Amino acid sequence: MSSHSPHGQSPLRTVQVLGGGNAGSSAHVRSLAAGLVARGVRVTVCAPSEAERLHDFTGAGAEHVHVPRSSDPGSVAALRAACTDADVVHAHGLHASFRAVLALGGRSTPLVVTWHSRARAEGARAHLLRLLERRVARAAAVVLGTTSDLVDRARRTGAKDARLAGVALPGPGAAAEPEDEEQPHSKVRAELGAIGRPLLMAVGSLDRHRGYDLLLDATHAWCRLDPVPLVVIAGEGPLRPALQHRIEAEELPVRLLGRRDDVGALLAAADLALLPGGEEARSVLAQEALHARVPLVAAQTGGIRELVGEAAVLVPPGDAPAFAEAVVRLLDDRQRYERLRDLGTRQAATWPTEDETVAQVLSVYDELTQPLPMI
Structure with missing residues (x-):
């Protein structure tokens, strides 16, 4: 050779x-x-x-x-x-x-x-x-x-x-999920306790810049929905004790999953991907969400607009009410939801x-x- x-x-x-x-x-x-x-x-x-x-x-x-x-x-x-x-x-x-x-x-x-x-x-x-x-x-x-x-x-x-x-985006996460994978998705949702309710997912280390405090603030607005969405966060880090304390004290429908090696399967089973903060220029979560046809709601930080174009809902950074409202509106608008899935597939095809x-x-x-x- x-x-x-x-x-x-x-x-x-x-x-x-x-x-x-x-x-x-x-x-x-x-x-x-x-x-x-x-x-x-x-x-x-x-x-x-x-x-x-x-x-x-x-x-x-x-x-x-x-x-x-x-x-x-x-x-x-x-x-x-x-x-x-x-x-x-x-x-x-x-x-x-x-x-x-x-x-x-x-x-x-x-x-x-x-x-x-x-x-x-x-x-x-x-x-x-x-x-x-x-x-x-x-x-x-x-x-x-x-x-x-x-x-x-x-x-x-x-x-x-x-x-x-x-x-x-390297590896198998770059491949779109097959449309007939309903059975594995149902199994994942059952394990997480998200049967019959929306599943919202965030991924990333539990650090200050990730915006998880804002995410918990926004969750209060979702508690008034019927059914109440479940928010899951996959990742580990120094903020875990403080976040867990808030979740319990404020009785929030949020689960900290810790570090997971099945993020692709979790994400594919989710209804929405959430990116409440972070300065990662090419967010791995944003890329995996669009590849998996899972609509994304993200704070407009770093290079997120350049990465996702019109294929995600972007809100001003640090604005918990705007973030919460964007999620509520997207869950309530099936037509826009499906349009974002298609836009995500098209946007992902433009990436190197x-x-x-x-x-x-x-x-x-x-x-x-x-x-x-x-x-």
Whole structure:
């Protein structure tokens, strides 16, 4: 089998650097690694061991090197060693990118950076993040942004080359659910306690920026409906005790499911997908919902409008009454509900495939590694 080699010599070797905190970027790297390996590229993934357990980079044909999330000297030294002899280093997310900049200090190895979402912080930490962004943007040979806003931000921050990057939704979740799957759907709904009532679903880590407090606020309005919808949230995180306390104290029809590995089946059984907050530029939930023909109600944050177009109901961020009202109206309007399902299918068809995503990234690598023409 012939290996992809822009040099006409040994196969191209790339090191993918992950912080391990974002499920979307980790899944993207798993997909990217599989596609690159299939094209004869040698791939090393530097990520915490937990990310390897969850995403199985070695199963995609890549070599995995454990590198902790911290930027301490030991972590940077491990990354520096892993990047020896790499043709291209590709880092995902701000903190992983900063570690890569430190690890490559003084080397001529080209660095590609993908910004999947905008890092958020307040006070002194916000100033530190701006400094990190500037350092990373200026050090990178190419910055790939998953939305136009992120590309513009990279340019303002000092990137010499910033481009819009396709990021496909990897794996079987990208396939639309067959229409005759009513039996499994009924089973899932029965297990959740949602027979004869609407099932509304949110997915994501239980963190402050996800907007779950707003979601619980909105749930009060749905308690007046007949039948009362059941809200389920799949995910785990530091807010779980506080959210559970509110659910019990306010007697809300909400279930925290914890971390689940059957999100695709849960979502396919739901009536609506809910995205009450979050700064994820290409929300995995939004993509999976549209692929599964499940209408989406989302707060208009990050790059959600660019991602879903007219195929979802978008409401102002931080507005619980508007979010609650949007859900009530959609549940009450079957014609609009069915129209959104069809629009979702059409919108999903415009997104890049995994193959197109890998091809774009590989063309960037080729640009950066082709030898200069002889004069």
